[in-house]
Amino acid sequence: MSALPPGTMAQMPDVRLARxxxxxxxxxxxxxxxYYVGWVSEDGQGTLKDDTELGRTINSNFIDMAVLExxxxxxxxxxxxxxxxxxxxxxARTVFRMGLLRVLGLTFRRGSNTTRMSESTVITSLRVWMTMT
Incomplete structure (x- = not known):
């Protein structure tokens, strides 16, 4: 079943863009x-497997890169x-955006180009997104 509204023609995206x-x-x-594997409990909480300055830096760089991507x-x-x-x-953009925000538990404000999220919300969003893919 398509997520597109009735009567909407889907345009074929560029293959390179999709890649x-x-x-x-x-x-x-x-x-x-x-990031998760770096923790003893592998859930992103508790103590790191390598609790040195280098270990902490490497572990936090993984979540930083995930957020940037x-x-x-x-x-x-x-x-x-x-x-x-x-x-x-x-x-289709509206359907996709509203569906993503609903899954993440966020709302979109009209006239606002950005949706502000805390770090914990971004991490939760990444977690939800991973289970969707």
């Missing part, structure tokens, strides 16, 4: 997984990797 977005999505998942897809609307370049029809 870049898929590679970026894999990089996000990989970095989040590496996530931003390439979902924050920078005019960016090279933006999801809006892949989902072209306005109706």
């Amino acid at each position: 870049r977005q898929a590679i970026l999505s894999c990089a996000i998942i990989r970095n989040v997984v590496f 996530w931003a390439k897809l979902f924050v920078d609307a005019r960016g090279r990797h933006s999801w809006q370049r892949f989902v072209r029809p306005i109706e």
Whole structure:
């Protein structure tokens, strides 16, 4: 069943763009997984397996990279990797955006170009997104 509204024609996205977005999505998942594996309990809480300054820096760099890559897809609307370049029809963008925000437990304010999220919300969003892919 299609998520597009009735009567909406889906445009075929550029294959190279789809490839870049898929590679970026894999990089996000990989970095989040590496972040979690660095913890003793492997849930992102408690103590790190390598609790030295180097270990902490490496572990936090994984989540930093995941958030930066996530931003390439979902924050920078005019960016090279933006999801809006892949989902072209306005109706499909609205359906996708509202569905993503609903899953993440967020709302979109009219007239606002940004949705502010705390670090814990971003991490929770990444966790939810990983289970969706």
